[in-house]
Amino acid sequence: MITELKLLDLNAGKFIDEKVSEITDAVGDGIAINALSGGVDSSVVTMLGHRALGKKLRTVFIQNGLMREGEPDMVAGMFRKLGVEIEIIDARSEFLDALKGITDPEMKREAITQTFYKKVFGRIVRESRANYLLQGTILTDVDETVAGIKRQHNVFAQLGIDPQETFGYQIIEPLIQLRKDSVRAVGKALGLPEEIFARIPFPGPALASRIIGEVTEEKLTVVRKATSVVEKLLCESDAFQYMAILHDDRVTGMREGKRDFGRQIEVRCWNSIDARTATPTKLPFEMLEKLAGDIINEVPGVVSVTYNITSKPPSTIEAV
Amino acid sequence: MITELKLLDLNAGKFIDEKVSEITDAVGDGIAINALSGGVDSSVVTMLGHRALGKKLRTVFIQNGLMREGEPDMVAGMFRKLGVEIEIIDARSEFLDALKGITDPEMKREAITQTFYKKVFGRIVRESRANYLLQGTILTDVDETVAGIKRQHNVFAQLGIDPQETFGYQIIEPLIQLRKDSVRAVGKALGLPEEIFARIPFPGPALASRIIGEVTEEKLTVVRKATSVVEKLLCESDAFQYMAILHDDRVTGMREGKRDFGRQIEVRCWNSIDARTATPTKLPFEMLEKLAGDIINEVPGVVSVTYNITSKPPSTIEAV
Numbered sequence: 001m002i003t004e005l006k007l008l009d010l011n012a013g014k015f016i017d018e019k020v021s022e023i024t025d026a027v028g029d030g031i032a033i034n035a036l037s038g039g040v041d042s043s044v045v046t047m048l049g050h051r052a053l054g055k056k057l058r059t060v061f062i063q064n065g066l067m068r069e070g071e072p073d074m075v076a077g078m079f080r081k082l083g084v085e086i087e088i089i090d091a092r093s094e095f096l097d098a099l100k101g102i103t104d105p106e107m108k109r110e111a112i113t114q115t116f117y118k119k120v121f122g123r124i125v126r127e128s129r130a131n132y133l134l135q136g137t138i139l140t141d142v143d144e145t146v147a148g149i150k151r152q153h154n155v156f157a158q159l160g161i162d163p164q165e166t167f168g169y170q171i172i173e174p175l176i177q178l179r180k181d182s183v184r185a186v187g188k189a190l191g192l193p194e195e196i197f198a199r200i201p202f203p204g205p206a207l208a209s210r211i212i213g214e215v216t217e218e219k220l221t222v223v224r225k226a227t228s229v230v231e232k233l234l235c236e237s238d239a240f241q242y243m244a245i246l247h248d249d250r251v252t253g254m255r256e257g258k259r260d261f262g263r264q265i266e267v268r269c270w271n272s273i274d275a276r277t278a279t280p281t282k283l284p285f286e287m288l289e290k291l292a293g294d295i296i297n298e299v300p301g302v303v304s305v306t307y308n309i310t311s312k313p314p315s316t317i318e319a320v
Numbered sequence: 321m322i323t324e325l326k327l328l329d330l331n332a333g334k335f336i337d338e339k340v341s342e343i344t345d346a347v348g349d350g351i352a353i354n355a356l357s358g359g360v361d362s363s364v365v366t367m368l369g370h371r372a373l374g375k376k377l378r379t380v381f382i383q384n385g386l387m388r389e390g391e392p393d394m395v396a397g398m399f400r401k402l403g404v405e406i407e408i409i410d411a412r413s414e415f416l417d418a419l420k421g422i423t424d425p426e427m428k429r430e431a432i433t434q435t436f437y438k439k440v441f442g443r444i445v446r447e448s449r450a451n452y453l454l455q456g457t458i459l460t461d462v463d464e465t466v467a468g469i470k471r472q473h474n475v476f477a478q479l480g481i482d483p484q485e486t487f488g489y490q491i492i493e494p495l496i497q498l499r500k501d502s503v504r505a506v507g508k509a510l511g512l513p514e515e516i517f518a519r520i521p522f523p524g525p526a527l528a529s530r531i532i533g534e535v536t537e538e539k540l541t542v543v544r545k546a547t548s549v550v551e552k553l554l555c556e557s558d559a560f561q562y563m564a565i566l567h568d569d570r571v572t573g574m575r576e577g578k579r580d581f582g583r584q585i586e587v588r589c590w591n592s593i594d595a596r597t598a599t600p601t602k603l604p605f606e607m608l609e610k611l612a613g614d615i616i617n618e619v620p621g622v623v624s625v626t627y628n629i630t631s632k633p634p635s636t637i638e639a640v
Binding site for chain 1: 425532533567568569570571572573574575577580581582586587599600602605608609611612613616623624625626627628629630631632633634635636638639640
């Protein structure tokens with residue numbers, strides 16, 4: 001049982017000092033590695049690791065082809081400004097090959113997990129001779145994995161997998177007692193720029209979580225464009241998280257006066273403190289119309305846009 | 321080219337007198353038949369035909385299994401109060417059999433059309449020895465068929481089909497110059513109760529238009545329940561049309577703390593004058609939440625509800 005460290009009880013400065021010295025002690029003369037996704041959790045872990053280990057930490061950003069527009073360069077650029085060098089690894093074809101023909105959500109997550117850990121990141125770790133892996137697991141991931149809601153890809157221990165035996169390295173999870181709100185507070189205290197510590201959450205399986213049915217390059221292009229539109233319009237909304245989901249279902253629409261059996265994008269925008277529960281943001285109707293109009297105009301093939309109006313539970317934050 | 325008779329230029333009393341005498345003259349000593357769906361168009365045609373022909377008109381309501389909750393009895397009951405006897409024909413298994421395995425929207429519509437005309441209604445017409453068929457085709461149906469947007473099932477002439485040769489009867493279309501607003505005005509002038517003449521439009525393929533993918537009895541039950549919830553909550557909204565659409569895509573949700581790979585219902589609520597163009601109704605967010613909550617609670621298996629925020633065009637009113 002992990003004890004929650006609530007935002008109210010959190011002294012971010014003290015927390016950082018403790019975690020930095022824990023990481024320093026744990027790694028000792030070893031080498032650590034971590035994968036940065038650009039989300040707030042892995043960004044905070046990267047900074048904690050960098051403070052503790054400096055050049056003894058190698059941080060890689062795996063370009064899995066499931067990322068948002070311009071993401072790898074944007075993230076690496078921001079960290080470079082903070083004095084942290086990020087290595088970008090191009091693994092797009094490996095992920096796309098692994099996802100081919102898979103429609104079941106659990107199998108998609110599993111394919112991404114296996115490709116990430118066993119294939120791409122596993123190979124990098126083995127070649128790096130690192131013996132410690134820093135991971136951005138937070139308490140909500142643990143809860144949801146235990147409850148069987150989603151199989152989070154980064155919670156080996158909870159799944160009864162021995163990472164030492166399976167992957168050949170030990171895992172350090174400095175954020176395991178925190179929920180999202182506390183992680184943001186720590187990020188702020190670490191001096192991360194607002195673009196990072198206040199970044200909306202983004203799931204491990206990235207855009208694959210936002211494609212219903214098989215993940216293909218063509219569908220990734222569509223959902224990536226729709227995501228750009230949604231993030232651009234909602235970045236000032238104060239919402240907890242917002243996203244575009246590409247449906248597999250086709251719906252009837254019209255283009256130039258002719259029938260067009262087209263695609264549908266579902267927009268979700270959540271109010272939430274910690275992702276455990278969430279409600280749809282009461283966006284002004286003008287914003288909903290702007291979202292629909294811009295997506296229709298900017299994303300080829302889309303004839304229909306919906307807004308999700310369900311709470312979590314029974315919905316989940318992501319669709320897949 | 322059909323000349324439009326606009327609401328502004330419509331004298332409903334005069335229109336009714338003209339159409340009644342046209343129908344009387346056309347049918348002469350013959351027998352006419354018509355199919356009543358319960359929508360405003362076929363209801364108005366039934367009343368015009370009844371006035372013109374009395375017992376020489378036979379009106380059937382074909383229960384195709386794709387109807388809304390309690391629909392056949394409700395419609396027949398309302399007409400009985402107006403002195404018009406409606407015959408209910410149970411053809412549920414014929415329609416379900418015809419729809420089996422079909423996922424393409426055009427093929428679904430075609431299966432329903434063929435089952436309706438060639439099989440069920442064709443058989444009834446032949447057995448009845450009627451030689452005239454009254455049809456509720458309106459100008460919007462003609463436009464959309466010509467434009468190739470949707471293949472309306474009731475516009476044979478526009479599709480180059482000779483109904484005399486193909487089905488053995490002649491078609492009388494008294495509403496062909498009108499759009500929906502004028503049809504309502506005529507319905508009102510005919511003394512139809514508000515429940516009928518002000519009824520929201522309902523498509524020919526009925527709930528099959530609101531199921532993405534294959535139409536099955538189980539999916540009909542789900543979409544029928546969701547439709548009841550939506551119609552109950554939105555009947556006072558002044559919207560032009562509102563509906564529940566059952567998606568084929570499954571989305572991740574939670575029930576009793578466990579993952580539940582469930583169904584999604586899409587709600588559409590349209591503002592429109594004549595269905596040619598339409599915009600989503602700006603429902604208060606409290607109503608959107610109520611819709612989502614009631615659907616989740618009352619319709620088994622649903623974990624997610626969306627609201628369509630696209631205009632027509634490029635959307636269409638119905639999803640299929």
